[in-house]
Amino acid sequence: MESLKPRNVARIPWSEVERHNSKDDLWLLIDGKVYDVTSFLSLHPGGGQLVVDAAAQDSTSLFERTHGEGLRYSLRLLNQFFIGVCENATEAKPAEQEKPSPEFLQTLRSITGALHTFDEAKATGEAQGILR
Numbered sequence: 001m002e003s004l005k006p007r008n009v010a011r012i013p014w015s016e017v018e019r020h021n022s023k024d025d026l027w028l029l030i031d032g033k034v035y036d037v038t039s040f041l042s043l044h045p046g047g048g049q050l051v052v053d054a055a056a057q058d059s060t061s062l063f064e065r066t067h068g069e070g071l072r073y074s075l076r077l078l079n080q081f082f083i084g085v086c087e088n089a090t091e092a093k094p095a096e097q098e099k100p101s102p103e104f105l106q107t108l109r110s111i112t113g114a115l116h117t118f119d120e121a122k123a124t125g126e127a128q129g130i131l132r
């Protein structure tokens with residue numbers, strides 16, 4: 001099983017993600033996934049700078065707190081900028097102390113996909129006895 005890896009999803013190290021932190025080249029880390037939102041900055045309702053300030057950190061709980069009424073819409077937009085999975089997302093410093101709520105993570109994952117790494121899918125399969 002060790003040799004099996006998803007072929008069509010980029011696995012991006014955190015050291016690479018955090019380099020894309022300017023208004024001309026901006027990646028966000030949200031729930032372990034990486035989004036290239038550069039082209040969206042000028043369209044962002046709160047202005048582009050707010051988003052630039054979220055770079056080079058884990059923005060999951062920040063995203064929850066800053067998007068109220070339009071949360072689902074914002075997440076659907078966000079999903080279109082997905083470029084890959086961060087392979088060591090735990091190394092990223094959270095933008096906020098507070099953890100994302102379970103409700104937010106559920107909504108987020110219902111839109112962006114619940115399983116974000118092959119290892120997680122494999123673990124689920126093994127736990128359920130589907131995969132040995």
Ligand code: HEM
Nearest residue numbers: 037045046050051054059066067068069070071074077078
């Ligand atoms: C993590 C970085 C981000 C921060 C800190 C942030 C912050 C905010 C804030 C403060 C507002 C309210 C603006 C206002 O009412 O004037 C807002 C609105 C909005 N943002 Fe963001 N944003 C971020 C990233 C994004 C991204 C990546 C998207 C979509 C790709 C997005 C989509 C929206 C939309 C659609 C609204 C209007 C609806 C709503 O207020 O929920 N945002 N954002």
